Amino acid sequence: MAIKSSDIRLADEAPTSRLRTVKRVLLGGFLVFAGVTxxxxxxxxxxxxxxxxxxxxxxxxxxxxxxxxxxxEIALGLSLLFARRAQRPTVGWVAAAFFAAVFPGNLxxxxxxxxxxxxxxxxxxFLRLFFQPVLIAWSLYSAGAWRRRVR
Known part of the structure; x- marks a missing residue:
């Protein structure tokens, strides 16, 4: 399978914005803190x-x-904080999967x-159960994962 120049461009240009960056940094910091605790x-x-x-x-x-x-959690948090732009969507999907995987503990x-x-x-x-989907969405949004998948 040949790689097209448009595929390379998309990988290099993972979406970012100031709001997305702030949310990604907050989530990464939260995960590192939670992991340490x-x-x-x-x-x-x-x-x-x-x-x-x-x-x-x-x-x-x-x-x-x-x-x-x-x-x-520490590894995911550090990955959200320091992954290269092209890797962030993958990290977002992994973080979302992690949040889904720990949901049975909350349940x-x-x-x-x-x-x-x-x-x-x-x-x-009971109210805490509704926070897990928020974390999943936050992971996907802040890392540009959902936007990348839709494209």
């Missing part, structure tokens, strides 16, 4: 969110899941009524 001060809180089914069927502990997800927290991060009522835990 996974590894340090909030490990216990995050452990409460790991669905029992994850540790029941896989040879890992809830703490290992928290450590791995923290490392993934388990709601279903099993686990308190963590100030989510100490059913209403708060």
């Amino acid at each position: 996974h590894l340090t001060v909030a490990r216990e809180e995050f452990t409460a969110q790991v669905p029992k089914s994850v540790t029941r069927y896989a040879p890992v502990t809830a703490d290992q899941v928290v450590l791995a997800s923290g490392a993934a 388990a927290q709601f279903v099993h009524r686990r308190d963590a991060f100030g989510l100490d009522t059913d209403k708060k835990r």
Whole structure:
């Protein structure tokens, strides 16, 4: 398959704007911060969110899941902050997939009524479920991923 000059141009010109850049930097910083807290001060809180089914069927502990997800968040955050423009859409899709993958933890927290991060009522835990699609959309928008896919 031959590469056309228009394909190369599109890869080099991933969309950007001041607003998109600010949102990407905020999301990247948020992910790095959250990842560091996974590894340090909030490990216990995050452990409460790991669905029992994850540790029941896989040879890992809830703490290992928290450590791995923290490392993934740091890597994603740094990628959003420092990836070259042409790579950002891919990073956006990976971040969106990550947010979709951790949604079962949020759902388990709601279903099993686990308190963590100030989510100490059913209403708060339920409302948090709606934040995950916002993070997915934020990832796709801020990295220019959705716009690239539509083209």
